Amino acid sequence: MSIIDDLIGLQEEAEELHKLVVQIRERIHRMLYQEWCKWTHDDERCWKTECGAAICFKDGGPAENRQKYCYHCGRIIEVVPAREEDVDNDCD
Numbered sequence: 001m002s003i004i005d006d007l008i009g010l011q012e013e014a015e016e017l018h019k020l021v022v023q024i025r026e027r028i029h030r031m032l033y034q035e036w037c038k039w040t041h042d043d044e045r046c047w048k049t050e051c052g053a054a055i056c057f058k059d060g061g062p063a064e065n066r067q068k069y070c071y072h073c074g075r076i077i078e079v080v081p082a083r084e085e086d087v088d089n090d091c092d
C-alpha cells in the first residue's frame with residue numbers, strides 16, 4: 001500500500017469524523033441554548049414527548065427516574081403538568 005492510499009484513507013476517515021462532529025455540535029448547541037423538549041403527562045405511567053415519542057416509567061416521572069435529557073432528541077426535559085393536578089395519595 002502506498003503513501004497515497006494511506007492519505008486517501010485518512011481523508012475518508014476525517015470526512016466521516018467531521019460528519020460526526022457536526023452532529024455532536026448541533027446536539028450540544030441545543031443543550032447549551034436550553035431548548036427544551038416538553039414532556040406531557042399522558043397517563044399514570046406514560047409521558048408524551050414533544051419530539052414524538054412516548055415514554056413510560058415503572059414508577060414516578062422523569063424527575064423520580066433521574067431523567068434530565070430526553071432520550072429521543074437529547075434536549076432538556078420540561079415537564080408539563082397534567083391538566084388535573086396529580087395528587088399523590090397512595091397511602092396503601
Ligand SMILES: [Zn+2]
Pocket residue numbers: 037049050051052070071072073074075
Ligand atoms: Zn425529545
